[in-house]
Amino acid sequence: MPLNPDAIGKKIGPLTKDYTWKDVVLYALGVGAGFKELEYCYENNLKVIPSFSIGAVFEFLASVAMESNVNLAGILHAEQDIIFHNPIPPEGTLTTEGTITHIYDRGPDKGALVVAEAVTYYSNGKRLFTNIFTLFGRLDGGFGGEKPPSEKIEFPDRAPDHEERDLPTPDQPLIYRLSGDIFQLHVDPNFAKAAGFERPIMHGLCTHGFACRAVIRALFPGEPERMTRFKTRFSRPLYPGTPIKTQIWKLEEGKAVFRTVNDETGEIVIDQGIVEWMSREEMQKRLSRQGIRFDGRVAIVTGAGGGLGRVYALELAKRGAKVVVNDVGGARDGSGEGSMGPADKVVEEIKALGGEAVASYDSVATPEGGEAIVRRAVEAFGGVDILINNAGILRDRSFGKMGVDDWEEVIKVHLMGAYNVTRPAFLKMREKGYGRVVMTTSAAGLFGNFGQANYSAAKMGVVGLMNTLKLEGEKYGIKVNTVAPLAGTRLTEDVLPEDLFERLKPGYVAPMVLYLASEKFQETGMIFNAGMGHFSRVAVVQGPGVVVGDGSIVPTPEELQRSWESIDNLEGAEEYYNATVALGPMMEAVSGGGGGVGEVSGGLTVRGVFERMADAFQADKAGGVDVVFQYRISGPGGGDWYAVIKDGECEVREGLHERPTTTILMEEGDFLALMEGRLNAMSAYTSGKLKIEGDLMKSQLIEKLFKF
Numbered sequence: 204m205p206l207n208p209d210a211i212g213k214k215i216g217p218l219t220k221d222y223t224w225k226d227v228v229l230y231a232l233g234v235g236a237g238f239k240e241l242e243y244c245y246e247n248n249l250k251v252i253p254s255f256s257i258g259a260v261f262e263f264l265a266s267v268a269m270e271s272n273v274n275l276a277g278i279l280h281a282e283q284d285i286i287f288h289n290p291i292p293p294e295g296t297l298t299t300e301g302t303i304t305h306i307y308d309r310g311p312d313k314g315a316l317v318v319a320e321a322v323t324y325y326s327n328g329k330r331l332f333t334n335i336f337t338l339f340g341r342l343d344g345g346f347g348g349e350k351p352p353s354e355k356i357e358f359p360d361r362a363p364d365h366e367e368r369d370l371p372t373p374d375q376p377l378i379y380r381l382s383g384d385i386f387q388l389h390v391d392p393n394f395a396k397a398a399g400f401e402r403p404i405m406h407g408l409c410t411h412g413f414a415c416r417a418v419i420r421a422l423f424p425g426e427p428e429r430m431t432r433f434k435t436r437f438s439r440p441l442y443p444g445t446p447i448k449t450q451i452w453k454l455e456e457g458k459a460v461f462r463t464v465n466d467e468t469g470e471i472v473i474d475q476g477i478v479e480w481m482s483r484e485e486m487q488k489r490l491s492r493q494g495i496r497f498d499g500r501v502a503i504v505t506g507a508g509g510g511l512g513r514v515y516a517l518e519l520a521k522r523g524a525k526v527v528v529n530d531v532g533g534a535r536d537g538s539g540e541g542s543m544g545p546a547d548k549v550v551e552e553i554k555a556l557g558g559e560a561v562a563s564y565d566s567v568a569t570p571e572g573g574e575a576i577v578r579r580a581v582e583a584f585g586g587v588d589i590l591i592n593n594a595g596i597l598r599d600r601s602f603g604k605m606g607v608d609d610w611e612e613v614i615k616v617h618l619m620g621a622y623n624v625t626r627p628a629f630l631k632m633r634e635k636g637y638g639r640v641v642m643t644t645s646a647a648g649l650f651g652n653f654g655q656a657n658y659s660a661a662k663m664g665v666v667g668l669m670n671t672l673k674l675e676g677e678k679y680g681i682k683v684n685t686v687a688p689l690a691g692t693r694l695t696e697d698v699l700p701e702d703l704f705e706r707l708k709p710g711y712v713a714p715m716v717l718y719l720a721s722e723k724f725q726e727t728g729m730i731f732n733a734g735m736g737h738f739s740r741v742a743v744v745q746g747p748g749v750v751v752g753d754g755s756i757v758p759t760p761e762e763l764q765r766s767w768e769s770i771d772n773l774e775g776a777e778e779y780y781n782a783t784v785a786l787g788p789m790m791e792a793v794s795g796g797g798g799g800v801g802e803v804s805g806g807l808t809v810r811g812v813f814e815r816m817a818d819a820f821q822a823d824k825a826g827g828v829d830v831v832f833q834y835r836i837s838g839p840g841g842g843d844w845y846a847v848i849k850d851g852e853c854e855v856r857e858g859l860h861e862r863p864t865t866t867i868l869m870e871e872g873d874f875l876a877l878m879e880g881r882l883n884a885m886s887a888y889t890s891g892k893l894k895i896e897g898d899l900m901k902s903q904l905i906e907k908l909f910k911f
């Protein structure tokens with residue numbers, strides 16, 4: 204049967220494909236990535252090799268072959284041009300639609316070309332990439348059709364600017380085929396022999412993936428999202444286990460041509476390559492235009508059947524998150540049977556807007572309920588990245604009238620609820636090395652409110668929970684923060700003024716919760732008020748205090764009374780990142796500024812350490828040492844400082860150095876403990892409290908070069 208010219212213009216698709224980070228990593232391993240390009244292989248901050256896009260369209264390619272009626276006995280993949288519109292998220296759903304755009308005749312015995320174009324969208328409607336395929340029908344030429352345009356790149360007449368070498372393993376196709384192309388030619392020795400090959404050959408698209416990695420490595424290493432175009436022509440087969448090199452000529456900023464060569468025979472296996480990429484500035488601009496997104500993220504919102512939680516769930520879904528809408532559907536005081544209605548309704552609302560959501564009706568008030576809510580996220584969407592602890596009830600009574608039931612029920616939903624859901628979620632986030640948890644407190648807890656002893660205790664309890672989880676989550680990329688909302692909902696309908704109704708809409712709180720839940724929010728352990736468009740931070744601070752007496756005898760209450768002004772004084776109060784740091788000023792004060800803690804003077808602050816660093820420098824130990832130590836200390840009292848050591852001198856400055864030899868990353872409390880000698884450098888390193896980037900060996904000089 205001849206080619207079908209009527210296939211031109213015929214719509215193919217929409218075809219959808221779900222993928223997870225494991226598909227992305229499997230593809231990366233299939234095209235030779237490994238520890239040296241861990242960004243493609245590790246789910247923590249995973250990046251997608253742009254050529255992965257081809258995996259999304261295998262089915263489309265098969266449909267093109269069927270629709271065009273190309274003779275399958277002579278079909279070859281001739282060219283592939285991919286235009287990238289947006290970076291590919293590490294997991295999600297892709298939808299591809301397209302048409303056959305041309306069928307060309309190269310003449311009798313010269314074959315025919317079928318060209319098709321497909322656009323792929325992400326689940327949030329964003330256009331990710333356009334693929335232009337050219338299939339070669341070796342046996343289909345001479346049907347009297349239009350001749351193909353001739354396009355040929357002339358490679359510059361000079362040695363390539365870059366040569367990137369790779370060695371696909373002898374078993375490479377066995378891994379690559381797991382990404383979807385299971386054609387026997389690449390696995391079955393008998394099939395390969397029958398097709399005229401010694402043994403199974405590499406998939407052309409596998410070599411294509413190697414070439415894609417190679418050009419990124421040479422031109423914009425570690426930033427695959429900068430690629431805007433990748434065009435290739437498949438010219439010869441390659442046996443697995445053969446060394447290859449990709450030769451690259453940079454034509455101008457943002458454009459290069461390349462080819463991939465069999466390094467044993469010199470034959471070109473991928474020819475006529477064009478790669479285009481955008482500048483880092485352009486990429487940043489694109490990213491900032493995109494704003495805060497949750498594509499590929501899974502969020503649980505508890506108590507999302509109404510009030511504030513409903514709005515959080517809707518807004519998260521609108522920005523690409525897959526949401527578990529949890530709500531028992533009970534009464535305001537937590538009484539009654541509960542109902543599925545509120546959660547179901549919000550799920551419907553999300554779906555009607557084109558988002559993804561599932562309902563969960565379990566109560567946060569029991570550990571089993573918490574487990575079930577997290578299980579729902581894992582089963583429906585494969586994990587959990589974001590947890591908004593929002594479910595709440597009220598049982599207001601003045602304290603004298605507050606029975607144990609009223610006390611317990613409120614504690615169970617707010618405080619136990621935060622524990623019950625956060626614990627299983629936290630374990631999942633730890634596995635993944637990423638997480639955002641938002642707790643919900645209240646002005647009643649932070650400052651007190653008549654008739655709400657139970658609620659206030661619970662709401663301050665979640666702040667304590669946050670304070671410790673921020674520390675325990677730190678090395679796993681989990682940020683834990685707290686919102687104190689103010690909004691007109693059924694919880695507040697009888698207490699808030701009606702005339703402010705419009706401004707009291709939950710929508711005014713949601714932006715804060717979304718920001719705290721986003722990847723962009725890098726702080727942890729913070730409390731923010733949000734309501735009516737007003738936002739502010741709340742913090743626990745500690746005054747400078749005073750030592751009463753000389754320390755040799757216990758002071759009397761009368762002595763305290765006399766010193767009250769100083770004890771009570773909050774001038775110069777500070778917040779502290781953890782209990783150890785908070786104890787610092789007390790230790791320093793009682794030690795009278797000498798020995799131990801007092802050694803690092805200047806108020807035991809990170810800044811104080813760097814101010815003293817140049818003085819602590821041991822010039823006699825620095826002969827021949829030429830290094831730059833960059834310190835990046837996290838936490839509210841942290842910051843960036845660097846020490847340049849050259850010609851026996853040390854200069855310490857605040858900020859980031861362009862080319863540090865070694866970068867030290869630590870949390871403020873750990874850093875101070877290290878400087879005080881309470882934390883040993885080796886155990887800090889092995890426990891993950893001290894992270895070192897760059898030249899690890901040079902970091903060992905620090906102990907020798909500085910004596911505090």
Ligand code: NAI
Pocket residue numbers: 505506507508509510511512529530531532533534535537545565566567568592593594595596616620643644645646687688689690691692693694695
């Ligand atoms: P709301 O009553 O409209 O929403 C709370 C939701 O939690 C309800 O849909 C309820 O069915 C659900 N819920 C109750 N117990 C549950 C359980 N055991 N398991 C699962 N779901 C449960 O109230 P609103 O105002 O939206 O409150 C949301 C959160 O914000 C609460 O934690 C509340 O304490 C807090 N908050 C609200 C303020 C406001 O001004 N509305 C002020 C300060 C804090």
